[in-house]
Amino acid sequence: MQAPYELIGGDAKVRELVTRFYDLMDTDPAYSGIRGLHKPDLGPARDKLYLFLSGWLGGPQLYTERFGHPMLRARHLPFRIGTTERDLWLACMDRAMRETGVDENVRRGLSDALFKTADWMRNRDG
Numbered sequence: 001m002q003a004p005y006e007l008i009g010g011d012a013k014v015r016e017l018v019t020r021f022y023d024l025m026d027t028d029p030a031y032s033g034i035r036g037l038h039k040p041d042l043g044p045a046r047d048k049l050y051l052f053l054s055g056w057l058g059g060p061q062l063y064t065e066r067f068g069h070p071m072l073r074a075r076h077l078p079f080r081i082g083t084t085e086r087d088l089w090l091a092c093m094d095r096a097m098r099e100t101g102v103d104e105n106v107r108r109g110l111s112d113a114l115f116k117t118a119d120w121m122r123n124r125d126g
């Protein structure tokens with residue numbers, strides 16, 4: 001079975017997806033509730049999400065090669081993440097997947113898996 005990494009189109013597509021995701025977060029006020037949690041410069045976040053997703057999607061483990069275990073939940077503890085922030089993150093990613101032409105079936109599968117990851121990042125009620 002092919003990994004989602006190959007199904008979406010490999011390295012260039014993962015980069016494109018992350019670029020779209022953060023461009024949307026940066027420019028559409030709909031996502032201001034999570035944009036404000038990030039530093040003014042999104043450059044490092046763009047790089048790290050790209051490196052992480054490469055491995056998470058079943059491609060090269062670029063993040064762990066450079067930084068070791070991602071410890072994602074611990075790294076997100078400084079930010080207030082409730083259901084509102086979780087759902088904004090997921091909505092932004094879903095839109096980025098649609099706008100970069102991720103195959104419909106692949107997108108649905110990834111949305112389910114991303115929900116679990118994002119929900120596990122919640123550290124506040126509401």
Ligand code: HEM
Pocket residue numbers: 034037038039044045048049052067070072075076079080081085086087089114117118119121122
């Ligand atoms: C649930 C809602 C989420 C919110 C509000 C959120 C927010 C953030 C923020 C504010 C940062 C710090 C970025 C900076 O340096 O300015 C960050 C880092 C990061 N996030 Fe999230 N995030 C969420 C979910 C996720 C999910 C679902 C993933 C993975 C699928 C993810 C992957 C990452 C990675 C890899 C980093 C970089 C970690 C590092 O410093 O090495 N995040 N996130």
